[in-house]
Amino acid sequence: MIKLxxxxxxxxxxxxxLWQDIESKARVLLENFGFRxxxxxxxxxxxxxxxxxxxxxxxxxxxxxxxPDSKGRGQTLRxxxxxSVVRSYIEHGYAGSDPVQKFYTIGxxxxxxRPQKGRYRQFYQxxxxxxxxxSPLADVQIMYLLHLFFTGLDVPDVVTxxxxxxxxxxxxxxxxxxxxxxxxxxxxxxxxxxxxxEANPLRVIxxxxxxxxxxxxxxxxxxxxxxxxxxxxxxxxxxxxDDLNVPYEIDPRLVRGLDYYTxxxxxxxxTLLGAQNAVAGGGRYDGLVKVLGGKETPAxxxxxxxxxxxxxxxxxxKDFTVPPALFIAALGEDARxxxxxxxxxxxxxxxxxxxxxxxxxxxxxxxQANRFNAGRVLILGENELQNGMAxxxxxxxxxxxxxxxxxxxDRVAALINQG
RNA sequence: GUGGGUGUAGCUCAGUUGGUCAGAGCGCCUGGUUGUGGCCCAGGAGGUCGUGGGUUCAAAUCCCAUCACUCACCCCA
Numbered sequence: 001m002i003k004l005x006x007x008x009x010x011x012x013x014x015x016x017x018l019w020q021d022i023e024s025k026a027r028v029l030l031e032n033f034g035f036r037x038x039x040x041x042x043x044x045x046x047x048x049x050x051x052x053x054x055x056x057x058x059x060x061x062x063x064x065x066x067x068p069d070s071k072g073r074g075q076t077l078r079x080x081x082x083x084s085v086v087r088s089y090i091e092h093g094y095a096g097s098d099p100v101q102k103f104y105t106i107g108x109x110x111x112x113x114r115p116q117k118g119r120y121r122q123f124y125q126x127x128x129x130x131x132x133x134x135s136p137l138a139d140v141q142i143m144y145l146l147h148l149f150f151t152g153l154d155v156p157d158v159v160t161x162x163x164x165x166x167x168x169x170x171x172x173x174x175x176x177x178x179x180x181x182x183x184x185x186x187x188x189x190x191x192x193x194x195x196x197x198e199a200n201p202l203r204v205i206x207x208x209x210x211x212x213x214x215x216x217x218x219x220x221x222x223x224x225x226x227x228x229x230x231x232x233x234x235x236x237x238x239x240x241x242d243d244l245n246v247p248y249e250i251d252p253r254l255v256r257g258l259d260y261y262t263x264x265x266x267x268x269x270x271t272l273l274g275a276q277n278a279v280a281g282g283g284r285y286d287g288l289v290k291v292l293g294g295k296e297t298p299a300x301x302x303x304x305x306x307x308x309x310x311x312x313x314x315x316x317x318k319d320f321t322v323p324p325a326l327f328i329a330a331l332g333e334d335a336r337x338x339x340x341x342x343x344x345x346x347x348x349x350x351x352x353x354x355x356x357x358x359x360x361x362x363x364x365x366x367x368q369a370n371r372f373n374a375g376r377v378l379i380l381g382e383n384e385l386q387n388g389m390a391x392x393x394x395x396x397x398x399x400x401x402x403x404x405x406x407x408x409x410d411r412v413a414a415l416i417n418q419g
Numbered sequence: 420g421u422g423g424g425u426g427u428a429g430c431u432c433a434g435u436u437g438g439u440c441a442g443a444g445c446g447c448c449u450g451g452u453u454g455u456g457g458c459c460c461a462g463g464a465g466g467u468c469g470u471g472g473g474u475u476c477a478a479a480u481c482c483c484a485u486c487a488c489u490c491a492c493c494c495c496a
Contacts, residue, residue, distance in 0.1 A: 058494050305496030362454045370456040
């Protein structure tokens, strides 16, 4: 048997209805907020991600699906969407017409990581990106939108964490302060932290090992190192969230693994998904457009982890199948032909109906209708053909009524639409 | 990439120290109702025991390898 490749999966009927529901709600909300859909390719030049995400990030270093094309140039299955959106924004000259643009895109991303709960090698994201607005109002609006999205879906157990990572002005200073703080406590740190103290000192601050936790008591906080502009920006964001009653938690240890983030970053976290606690994440990336060859353009965006969101809403445990309104049970060849005509008519007019194609016994067809969880069963056999009346059975109440064969589909459709 | 756990019927799982160990429940099909579902009863179909080697008279069971699933580290959506 040929099986799925590792870390990939099928979203099956029964679950896919939930995905569709999430997706359509996301579209409505995003479009209400002025975001327009942009559909992007799944593969891009490797260089786009190397430059955009950062050459020393885990994603670029070891998680990308990269293949040479026929001429040996590197091309990569996108590990995230933001770099592609930025590329498209630059390539189509939006900066020239109107630099303020809001885009959203929904689709698969690919990262070659070891799969585990909530982590797949092909996973789906809903991305929203807003260009050209430096004002903290953009940050507030983005986070407000995300908040509405999650509350609208009634997602259980989510908390939004917010932080500011500063800018090229203040972040390096903080980084230095942090490294020097950590460096004279090396002997008290776990081996992992000793290794990452230099490369990613923020991780040390966030380490769960008790010894490390103790060692980093009183570590410098980014919040104390923000330059005046960043500080003011962050303040404005927080006030904006308060004004709109968006709940959040300021989390000075919130780090993000992509190099392009500046100032505001945020992550929607849950405790229900094991180690993979981020359901959505994002932030401001004021430097990225320029890094990728465009004009200096402020921008901010987020990604929602579709798979994780669906999991939180019970995708794997529940069945979201929508049952048909009607099942047609036919007995005998003549009846079956007529029934098939009805079936086509019902389907054409948008009514979900099913029938048995194989000429099984009535009992077997009733079982099938029950399995479908059909609301009603329309029965057509020799008796009905003779007296010109079909039987319509309500599967919940067990009530049956007769419906004249003449003009039957109109009448049955009307009955079903009444409920 | 590293470590732990697990792979037996469509699903959830039993299978004791290698020797009627190829099983159960659910689901599916048929019948009990020559035309009426869910409950009940009876019967039936369905498995190269993840895969490939090895040990043995004999392997689902022991050994090796490999693949996959899963949880965690790491990182993130």
